[in-house]
């Protein structure tokens with residue numbers, strides 16, 4: 069479960085944001101929709117505590133993340149938050165499998181090879197686990213990125229513009245994969261986007 073209360077953030081005295089309160093239950097999904105420059109990525113980074121709010125609270129389950137120390141925040145993020153970006157960032161020297169296992173390593177968890185194989189099968193890239201990520205298509209890389217976000221069975225999945233460079237069929241597919249996977253692990257899913265095509269796929273919506 070994710071909720072925010074009276075979150076504010078400032079890059080400078082003239083660049084300030086006051087965000088609406090949001091709520092997303094376990095197994096539920098929330099769409100945050102807004103035009104370019106309205107602060108969507110800023111909001112997402114506040115939810116992941118990659119940015120520290122000026123005021124307000126970000127609560128995941130019963131933990132108010134804004135009360136944690138920087139080290140506790142980093143550990144909590146690695147263990148409980150899965151991030152999916154529009155363009156995935158991988159370690160190019162590593163195989164697809166090792167990129168997935170890296171998520172376990174960074175969260176201080178046992179490397180779950182079986183889970184990586186299971187996710188790869190579900191997401192349709194099991195044959196490619198030994199490849200380097202650069203040898204995969206953009207759509208395949210995005211599915212690896214979704215699998216990586218699920219490796220630690222996070223409480224919260226945050227997706228930043230996951231569909232904006234995709235055609236309609238692939239955009240539908242990516243949203244279905246994100247929703248199915250989040251439901252399976254009981255996570256809350258938050259998608260941040262300017263992609264108006266996604267409006268009808270979510271009943272829980274917030275406009276920035």
Ligand SMILES: Nc1ncnc2c1ncn2[C@@H]1O[C@H](COP(=O)(O)OP(=O)(O)OP(=O)(O)O)[C@@H](O)[C@H]1O
Nearest residue numbers: 079080083102103104105106107108109110111262
């Ligand atoms: N590090 C920064 N320092 C100062 N201003 C910033 C910084 N990052 C973003 N901004 C400004 O804050 C505003 C919101 O940026 P943000 O990236 O959150 O918007 P967005 O809604 O995600 O936009 P887009 O859809 O174009 O990615 C923009 O006007 C941007 O120029």
